[in-house]
Amino acid sequence: MNTFSIINKKIIFRLLGYLLILESFFLLVSYIVSIIYKDDTGAAFLISFAITFVTGGSAVFFTRKSKKDFGKREGYIIVSIVWIICSLFGSLPYIINGSIPNFTNAFFETMSGFTTTGASILNNIEELPHSILFWRSLTQWMGGMGIIVLSLAILPFLGMGGVQLFSAEVPGLTPDKMHPRVKETAQRLWIIYVGFTAAETLLLWIGDMNFFDSINHAFTTMATGGYSTKQTSIAFYTSPYIQYVIILFMFIAGVNFSLPYFALKFQFKKVFRNEELKTYTLITIAFTLVIALKLFITGNGSLEQSFRDAMFQVVSILTTTGYVTADYLLWTPLLIALIFTLMFIGGSSGSTGGGVKVIRVLLILKNCFYELKRLVHPKAIIPMRLNGKTVPQPLVNNVLAFIVFYLLIFMISSVFMASLGLDMESAMGSVATTLGNIGPGLGSVGPAENFSHIPSIGKWVLSFLMLLGRLELFTVLILFAPSFWKK
Amino acid sequence: MNTFSIINKKIIFRLLGYLLILESFFLLVSYIVSIIYKDDTGAAFLISFAITFVTGGSAVFFTRKSKKDFGKREGYIIVSIVWIICSLFGSLPYIINGSIPNFTNAFFETMSGFTTTGASILNNIEELPHSILFWRSLTQWMGGMGIIVLSLAILPFLGMGGVQLFSAEVPGLTPDKMHPRVKETAQRLWIIYVGFTAAETLLLWIGDMNFFDSINHAFTTMATGGYSTKQTSIAFYTSPYIQYVIILFMFIAGVNFSLPYFALKFQFKKVFRNEELKTYTLITIAFTLVIALKLFITGNGSLEQSFRDAMFQVVSILTTTGYVTADYLLWTPLLIALIFTLMFIGGSSGSTGGGVKVIRVLLILKNCFYELKRLVHPKAIIPMRLNGKTVPQPLVNNVLAFIVFYLLIFMISSVFMASLGLDMESAMGSVATTLGNIGPGLGSVGPAENFSHIPSIGKWVLSFLMLLGRLELFTVLILFAPSFWKK
Numbered sequence: 026m027n028t029f030s031i032i033n034k035k036i037i038f039r040l041l042g043y044l045l046i047l048e049s050f051f052l053l054v055s056y057i058v059s060i061i062y063k064d065d066t067g068a069a070f071l072i073s074f075a076i077t078f079v080t081g082g083s084a085v086f087f088t089r090k091s092k093k094d095f096g097k098r099e100g101y102i103i104v105s106i107v108w109i110i111c112s113l114f115g116s117l118p119y120i121i122n123g124s125i126p127n128f129t130n131a132f133f134e135t136m137s138g139f140t141t142t143g144a145s146i147l148n149n150i151e152e153l154p155h156s157i158l159f160w161r162s163l164t165q166w167m168g169g170m171g172i173i174v175l176s177l178a179i180l181p182f183l184g185m186g187g188v189q190l191f192s193a194e195v196p197g198l199t200p201d202k203m204h205p206r207v208k209e210t211a212q213r214l215w216i217i218y219v220g221f222t223a224a225e226t227l228l229l230w231i232g233d234m235n236f237f238d239s240i241n242h243a244f245t246t247m248a249t250g251g252y253s254t255k256q257t258s259i260a261f262y263t264s265p266y267i268q269y270v271i272i273l274f275m276f277i278a279g280v281n282f283s284l285p286y287f288a289l290k291f292q293f294k295k296v297f298r299n300e301e302l303k304t305y306t307l308i309t310i311a312f313t314l315v316i317a318l319k320l321f322i323t324g325n326g327s328l329e330q331s332f333r334d335a336m337f338q339v340v341s342i343l344t345t346t347g348y349v350t351a352d353y354l355l356w357t358p359l360l361i362a363l364i365f366t367l368m369f370i371g372g373s374s375g376s377t378g379g380g381v382k383v384i385r386v387l388l389i390l391k392n393c394f395y396e397l398k399r400l401v402h403p404k405a406i407i408p409m410r411l412n413g414k415t416v417p418q419p420l421v422n423n424v425l426a427f428i429v430f431y432l433l434i435f436m437i438s439s440v441f442m443a444s445l446g447l448d449m450e451s452a453m454g455s456v457a458t459t460l461g462n463i464g465p466g467l468g469s470v471g472p473a474e475n476f477s478h479i480p481s482i483g484k485w486v487l488s489f490l491m492l493l494g495r496l497e498l499f500t501v502l503i504l505f506a507p508s509f510w511k512k
Numbered sequence: 513m514n515t516f517s518i519i520n521k522k523i524i525f526r527l528l529g530y531l532l533i534l535e536s537f538f539l540l541v542s543y544i545v546s547i548i549y550k551d552d553t554g555a556a557f558l559i560s561f562a563i564t565f566v567t568g569g570s571a572v573f574f575t576r577k578s579k580k581d582f583g584k585r586e587g588y589i590i591v592s593i594v595w596i597i598c599s600l601f602g603s604l605p606y607i608i609n610g611s612i613p614n615f616t617n618a619f620f621e622t623m624s625g626f627t628t629t630g631a632s633i634l635n636n637i638e639e640l641p642h643s644i645l646f647w648r649s650l651t652q653w654m655g656g657m658g659i660i661v662l663s664l665a666i667l668p669f670l671g672m673g674g675v676q677l678f679s680a681e682v683p684g685l686t687p688d689k690m691h692p693r694v695k696e697t698a699q700r701l702w703i704i705y706v707g708f709t710a711a712e713t714l715l716l717w718i719g720d721m722n723f724f725d726s727i728n729h730a731f732t733t734m735a736t737g738g739y740s741t742k743q744t745s746i747a748f749y750t751s752p753y754i755q756y757v758i759i760l761f762m763f764i765a766g767v768n769f770s771l772p773y774f775a776l777k778f779q780f781k782k783v784f785r786n787e788e789l790k791t792y793t794l795i796t797i798a799f800t801l802v803i804a805l806k807l808f809i810t811g812n813g814s815l816e817q818s819f820r821d822a823m824f825q826v827v828s829i830l831t832t833t834g835y836v837t838a839d840y841l842l843w844t845p846l847l848i849a850l851i852f853t854l855m856f857i858g859g860s861s862g863s864t865g866g867g868v869k870v871i872r873v874l875l876i877l878k879n880c881f882y883e884l885k886r887l888v889h890p891k892a893i894i895p896m897r898l899n900g901k902t903v904p905q906p907l908v909n910n911v912l913a914f915i916v917f918y919l920l921i922f923m924i925s926s927v928f929m930a931s932l933g934l935d936m937e938s939a940m941g942s943v944a945t946t947l948g949n950i951g952p953g954l955g956s957v958g959p960a961e962n963f964s965h966i967p968s969i970g971k972w973v974l975s976f977l978m979l980l981g982r983l984e985l986f987t988v989l990i991l992f993a994p995s996f997w998k999k
């Protein structure tokens with residue numbers, strides 16, 4: 026039986042309408058930035074605002090009699106569509122203003138923004154008006170906000186947040202009763218998000234960075250987005266102070282956002298016994314040390330410089346931010362391989378980071394070693410434990426299916442990108458970096474390059490990969506399952 | 513508590529002794545070949561025979577009072593050690609004769625033989641004496657025999673053969689009662705193996721190939737080994753007939769050996785409903801068609817030539833044989849990516865092929881799609897089905913752990929090979945091809961190259977990877993589990 030008819034389409038339109046109205050206000054903020062910096066882009070933002078506001082307003086107005094019925098099916102559909110709709114309207118300023126006249130490019134840049142990926146088709150960033158750069162950073166900041174709510178409040182409600190819930194319980198939030206607390210939870214998480222953004226802006230401003238660049242970089246750090254207002258990214262700023270501040274905040278942005286929440290409530294025990302945080306820290310330290318040592322030996326500069334270069338790139342790629350202070354493609358093959366490995370790990374669950382996520386990597390590694398134990402004692406039942414609790418078998422299975430899907434999508438998409446004429450390294454790099462919401466890849470899409478030379482069809486595929494990765498695969502893939510559309 | 517003391521070491525020595533005596537007889541056969549072709553290598557084989565026979569004989573003699581107690585622990589230890597011991601003694605002729613004077617190289621070549629990998633350090637194959645070439649092919653043929661018994665009789669007894677047992681029941685064989693039937697099963701399987709080898713020899717001989725080359729290629733085809741008596745591998749033979757014969761037998765060698773057994777008993781239903789066989793055939797056809805088409809379009813030659821080149825390379829890599837008729841590294845990046853993908857699939861379970869194995873790939877892909885179904889119906893219990901039977905959850909978990917270990921070992925080893933100075937493609941290619949027991953890799957270890965330029969330490973690591981891959985990972989890894997050594 027087909028259930029398309031029983032899906033509450035009106036409520037979907039209504040919610041999308043509300044979100045478009047929200048987006049239109051951010052367009053208005055960019056209009057104000059345009060006025061302040063007198064960069065002649067005001068008209069483009071006013072028109073974009075008007076189109077977005079009127080479309081959103083109409084959707085809300087014409088669905089005012091809709092039923093309030095809102096189930097999981099509607100949830101999945103909205104979550105997948107909202108990123109596409111917001112990217113469509115979000116690309117308006119680029120097109121109207123002429124900064125990115127090509128529609129495919131404008132959509133790619135905006136989707137890369139909202140999914141906090143940071144892959145760019147631009148090669149003239151510093152020539153762009155302030156307000157356009159501000160909007161570009163803002164798409165990432167909004168996307169980051171969206172992701173926190175999505176991963177800590179909405180996905181668990183849809184039955185997909187097993188991993189997140191397990192790694193750090195969100196106060197008062199269980200999959201079955203989201204409604205009463207979702208607003209409160211979201212508010213608390215956003216306060217933390219805004220707080221960190223403000224703190225980073227201030228710390229950068231105190232350094233040598235001007236206020237405009239400070240706020241932009243704070244936006245895209247906290248979102249683990251990686252859009253910079255400079256063509257050469259953070260390499261533009263040679264100040265070690267600025268680089269260390271950014272390393273610190275990238276690292277924070279890659280932590281589960283319920284942990285700072287607990288920390289602010291002085292519940293440090295919950296923070297320190299968190300196995301995901303331990304693993305995340307360990308990965309950061311281990312990769313930094315190996316790379317720093319190798320860089321120092323191969324004559325990259327002083328020990329401090331090698332350490333800073335290593336740590337910056339490790340934290341940037343691991344958290345899927347994608348800022349650059351050194352072109353890692355100029356490093357030795359070993360180091361490139363390590364960076365490529367990091368691309369598959371990603372940030373912590375419940376952070377703005379993408380990728381497979383530390384908790385999943387931790388779970389499957391644990392499962393491997395538990396499997397060896399099980400082979401030694403084939404008749405014993407040996408359940409896996411995490412954070413002191415038993416991990417239910419269906420959750421393990423879900424994580425393993427996730428990783429297989431992730432690698433499968435990576436392989437098929439790499440083959441497809443290779444079929445467009447990209448060499449193997451660029452094909453694999455472009456897929457790994459978009460699916461993981463990172464930014465820079467390998468080969469011709471490396472940190473010193475951009476995505477403008479990718480054929481149009483390739484840009485659409487990569488845009489779709491950003492969405493897939495951002496929504497933890499299943500949220501999108503489930504829409505393609507025939508059983509989803511059956512009663 | 514340490515159980516090292518309660519392990520029946522004597523029975524281990526005794527069995528290894530018997531296997532060395534068996535190996536020594538094959539060395540004697542090579543001696544006879546040396547006499548027939550008057551290639552002055554007789555002495556090397558006689559000495560090797562003597563050393564091997566006396567060592568094996570002594571081990572058997574001095575352990576004649578050992579207890580017959582033989583448990584799983586002893587089984588795991590023997591299975592892992594026997595490949596190393598046989599490779600050590602098997603490298604004697606190369607060293608004594610001076611064909612491969614370097615010990616590391618000789619061990620690499622022999623381990624590559626016994627594990628039916630086919631990766632070679634030789635670049636002067638046609639200059640070598642007949643008997644040395646014969647011994648080289650024979651190591652693969654023996655290895656193939658060993659693998660069939662291992663995967664269809666011994667691993668199930670050790671509790672590792674869940675996958676094999678599931679994909680095609682071996683007549684009268686259950687994990688709990690191996691002893692009475694293992695000999696009978698082994699005999700039946702070997703008759704099939706010998707029969708196919710004889711048939712291929714005959715068919716090649718009927719073609720333009722001389723008898724010596726025919727029997728050598730039949731040995732290494734049926735073992736999915738891939739050692740050739742020609743430096744340019746099968747590309748030496750331009751006859752389409754010869755190439756098609758080899759394609760046919762490579763394909764057969766990649767099928768579960770209990771299926772020909774059923775076919776010979778006219779139980780075709782069991783063959784045709786086998787899902788692994790269907791998937792294996794489908795993969796072969798799909799990859800062949802895509803590659804053939806692309807080759808034809810890019811001007812590789814006639815349609816037949818493109819089809820043959822595509823099918824030969826696809827079957828050779830998928831079955832992990834590793835013969836070459838065309839240097840796939842000269843193809844477009846898309847096709848190289850496809851070949852690289854094939855390296856991770858491998859042959860069927862219970863065949864002489866290596867890699868992850870078709871059944872495991874099939875199982876994890878099925879699991880992904882079942883997981884989507886489970887997400888749509890979170891409260892329903894949806895078990896996976898294969899060949900019409902329900903797949904138990906622990907088996908799924910085992911397969912997933914296997915694949916994660918496989919990829920993990922692939923990644924860590926690739927990073928290690930890169931640290932030796934190999935470029936990323938060569939590092940990944942050398943690891944994928946040895947872990948999968950294939951032969952040729954990518955980059956500097958591609959089909960037109962060999963492994964001689966790899967640093968010594970790299971050769972030892974790759975040799976270990978061949979062993980790991982050949983023994984389905986867990987058989988070796990379990991020895992590193994602390995719980996294995998506890999009571």
